[in-house]
Amino acid sequence: MSPTVRTACHDDYEAIVDLTSDVWADRAMADYIPDVFHDWVDDDGPDRKTLVVDVDGHAVGIAQAVRLTETEAWFQGMRIDSDHRGKGFGSLLTDHLLEWAAAAGASVGRSMVFSWNEAGLGQSLAAGFEAVTSFRWAHPEPADVTPEMSVGNDPTTAWRYWQGSDGRDILSGLALDSGESWALSTLTRETLDRLATERAVLTVGEKPQGMACRARTTDADGERLAEYAVGVWSNVDAARALFDAIAADAARLGVDGTRVLIPETPRHVAQAAYAGGDISECPDYVFEIRDL
Numbered sequence: 566m567s568p569t570v571r572t573a574c575h576d577d578y579e580a581i582v583d584l585t586s587d588v589w590a591d592r593a594m595a596d597y598i599p600d601v602f603h604d605w606v607d608d609d610g611p612d613r614k615t616l617v618v619d620v621d622g623h624a625v626g627i628a629q630a631v632r633l634t635e636t637e638a639w640f641q642g643m644r645i646d647s648d649h650r651g652k653g654f655g656s657l658l659t660d661h662l663l664e665w666a667a668a669a670g671a672s673v674g675r676s677m678v679f680s681w682n683e684a685g686l687g688q689s690l691a692a693g694f695e696a697v698t699s700f701r702w703a704h705p706e707p708a709d710v711t712p713e714m715s716v717g718n719d720p721t722t723a724w725r726y727w728q729g730s731d732g733r734d735i736l737s738g739l740a741l742d743s744g745e746s747w748a749l750s751t752l753t754r755e756t757l758d759r760l761a762t763e764r765a766v767l768t769v770g771e772k773p774q775g776m777a778c779r780a781r782t783t784d785a786d787g788e789r790l791a792e793y794a795v796g797v798w799s800n801v802d803a804a805r806a807l808f809d810a811i812a813a814d815a816a817r818l819g820v821d822g823t824r825v826l827i828p829e830t831p832r833h834v835a836q837a838a839y840a841g842g843d844i845s846e847c848p849d850y851v852f853e854i855r856d857l
Contacts, residue, residue: 568654570661573615573627575606580624581617584646598627598642605629605642614665618645618654626654630662630674631745638666638857639748640676643688650684659692667857675739675749675853686850694852698737699829700749702845703796703837704822705808707815714806716813717768720757726773727752732797735828739851740795743780749826749851752778752795760794767810774803777811777825788821796825801836808841 573581578599585596605615611632618626625646631639640662645654666674676694678685689696717723727733733752740752743760757778760766765779775798782791793811798804808825815823825841827833829848838844 568625568652568657569619570616570657571619572609573602573606573617573624575603577606577617577624577627578602581627581644584625584627585644587647588644596644598644611669614662615642616658616661616665618649618658620649625649626658628655628658628662630666631748632666632669632671633742633745633748633750635670636672637750638669638671638674639742639745639750640666640674641747643676643685655688656692663854663857671857673853673855674857675851677747677749678850678852680847680850689852692854694854696850697853698735698739698851699848700736700826700851701829701834701837701848703808703825703827703841704843704845705812705815705825705841706843707791707818707820707823708809708812709816710809710813712769712806712809712813714769714774714803715771716806716810717773718761718766719768720754720761720766722768722773723761723766723776723778724754724757726768726776727757727795727797730776730797730799732795732828732833735830735833736795736797737851737853740778741780741792741826743794746781746783746792765814767807767814769798769803769806769810774799775807777807779814782818782820785824789819791815791818791820791823793823793825796827796837797833798836801840804836805840808837811841
């Protein structure tokens with residue numbers, strides 16, 4: 566029977582568990598999709614669509630699209646059963662989700678691929694996406710510390726620094742989305758205003774030399790984490806002050822750890838490692854397709 570693409574349903578759960586069981590067999594990490602699958606099905610609506618490839622009544626592929634803003638869509642969770650790879654099912658899912666995103670009003674779509682995921686990198690290019698930026702995570706430990714530079718919570722100052730920073734250019738203006746985990750969207754002045762009120766926006770230095778903004782707190786692997794949508798800075802002293810400000814902010818929340826999105830450049834990674842401690846082993850790539 567020819568494959569068909571349809572909306573995912575709860576009855577697909579066991580098939581999804583099976584097809585995700587060996588996605589990263591060579592990596593000591595479990596796939597998150599079985600944990601969120603029922604939520605994905607329940608949340609299906611005008612801003613979110615989860616599709617499966619169906620062969621003989623059996624789901625052999627899955628992917629999801631989310632509308633993050635009026636013009637930006639995010640694609641995630643592409644998985645194909647190992648017995649059905651190489652048959653174009655990934656492209657089939659992508660085409661349907663691109664059509665859905667365009668109908669929902671999005672003009673640009675993006676996705677994230679781990680840098681070690683060779684198949685995912687190739688699939689993204691084959692589907693017409695282009696790599697636009699890369700980032701890494703920094704993990705300063707929560708601590709009751711006092712930064713050596715003054716710390717502010719003014720979104721106007723943060724926006725001015727962001728607009729002129731090399732980090733903004735390197736990240737193509739993107740930061741961790743405050744509404745969707747593991748998704749990036751354009752950081753706007755309106756977003757900073759909202760985060761300053763609801764969460765935290767941090768600047769360091771009398772004449773600002775760095776900024777960060779907290780997007781959310783979340784649970785991961787049994788720990789409570791504070792996630793910062795982006796962190797950018799001018800020099801190593803500013804990096805140390807910014808990571809101290811983040812550590813102090815996280816300590817006030819009482820979380821177990823942090824995750825800060827930083828640009829993937831030799832300067833940013835080296836200075837983050839020196840000033841902030843632990844950084845992720847590998848970068849992540851962001852792909853983009855325009856004019857949906």
